[in-house]
Amino acid sequence: MSTSGKASGVRELLARIGQREPEMVLLVQKFVEIESPTHSKKAVDSLGHALAEEFARMGAQITFHRQLRFGNHLQASFKASDDGRPAILLLGHMDTVWDLGTLRSMPSRVADGRVWGPGVLDMKAGIVQMIFALRALRDTHGHLPGNVDVLIVTDEEVGSGSSRPVTESLARKSDVVFVLEPSQGLAGALKTARKGVGDYTVKVSGKASHAGVDFRAGASAITELAYQIGVIEKFTNLKRGLTVNPGVISGGTRSNVVAAAAEVEVDVRIQTLADGTLVEKKFRSLKPHNRRCTLEVSGGINRPPLERSPQIAAWFGVARKLAQEMGWKLQEASTGGGSDGNFTAALGIPTLDGLGGVGEGPHAANESVLIHELPRRSALLAGLIASV
Ligand SMILES: [Zn+2]
Missing domain, CATH: 3.40.630.10 (Zn peptidases)
Incomplete structure (x- = not known):
């Protein structure tokens, strides 16, 4: 120049x-x-x-x-x-x-x-x-x-x-x-x-059952998702300009059915590439709290x-x-x-x-x-x- x-x-x-x-x-x-x-x-x-x-x-x-x-x-x-x-x-x-x-x-x-x-x-x-x-x-x-x-x-x-x-x-x-x-x-x-910007989706699969007749046979994907959102939310670090926003949730079918499926879409913002790597690692290492549920994480950082x-x-x-x-x-x-x-x-x-x-x-x-x-x-x- x-x-x-x-x-x-x-x-x-x-x-x-x-x-x-x-x-x-x-x-x-x-x-x-x-x-x-x-x-x-x-x-x-x-x-x-x-x-x-x-x-x-x-x-x-x-x-x-x-x-x-x-x-x-x-x-x-x-x-x-x-x-x-x-x-x-x-x-x-x-x-x-x-x-x-x-x-x-x-x-x-x-x-x-x-x-x-x-x-x-x-x-x-x-x-x-x-x-x-x-x-x-x-x-x-x-x-x-x-x-x-x-x-x-x-x-x-x-x-x-x-x-x-x-x-x-x-x-x-x-x-x-x-x-x-x-x-x-x-x-x-x-x-x-x-x-930088990222999008993640966390899908939970549980087990459906009758909420009245057979409650214990079920594994609620919604309860599990609620737990995971609590974990994900803690990825936010305002000092570093790292924010994680669970913006859309869905799941369940009826109030008297233990939910078999639920998911959350999350928007991620990062200030450094290093934080992108960090957040990616954290999403990939999410573990089910209820062992009868399974998690599937998709997405990633799409703009550095x-x-x-x-x-x-x-x-x-x-x-x-x-x-x-x-x-x-x-x-x-x-x-x-x-x-x-x-x-x-x-x-x-x-x-x-x-x-x-x-x-x-x-x-x-x-x-x-x-x-x-x-x-x-x-x-x-x-x-x-x-x-x-
Ligand atoms: Zn523009």
Whole structure:
């Protein structure tokens, strides 16, 4: 990364992008109006085509990573030099948590200095900021300062199972990854640490019997499950940021039947990979309290944590300096929520996350982004790309 003390030129980039704020708003609205719930492949692919058009117009080479169940993941590659260095990966997702037809009750609109609508913050505004950052760099320098790969995946909201290999293979070839997920809070903090996420299911099999006639012949899966939940709950260690939440339970058939089966679904959040290993071991070594019951544990950690490495801290320092040049004090934050940045950071690739829109209400009815933040967030990204 560039460590020279001279001005980065980010103010020039901001001036250029600032003039295009109305265009940015229109493009954000255009993308919001193409609804893209994760499970509607056709809808997501429509948005993918609209996005590909924008990147193709800017000279990118377009690759669709074809999927059967989900929309095709979009890769837009800009080649700047022959040796392939530096290589920058810009990461985003085009799917949203909002069903088709949401626009009828939650239309895309501009009011109170914000753009409102489903998916506007998470994360269509971030994609627009990406597009205008790349345009401004090209218009200023005539080319991009490095090879830039843009990857916009289609299954982030359901855990990124199909896109993870693509994300990881592009990240391995990159020097740095910038993630355009929403920033934290109205202050727009970057996310320099994210918890890792796991899901476990513990199934108990007992033995059914008549609760009145033959009580002792039964082995209650529910009583056993209640005991196990007490054990699992103690895995939580708030000081270490390790939380274990038994979120869903089910079991039994009738109140007068000793329950033959019961299960619990557990959400796990970890701050370090080591805690992931620890919690995995603890789940796998659960033992039945009632020996007539059996346990079956499935699941695991599916997103490693994004740990604030020295490299990530250094990149945050670069971002903070760029923001300072533009006259604002950039903050950093940690969050319990995961993103695709978790995968790239776990590979040891410096990853700066939360570079996207500033607003409120991701996944909520008040989802919105602040319009005046669009140009400077975009300029910040452009400045970061120019610093690699
Ligand atoms: Zn998101």
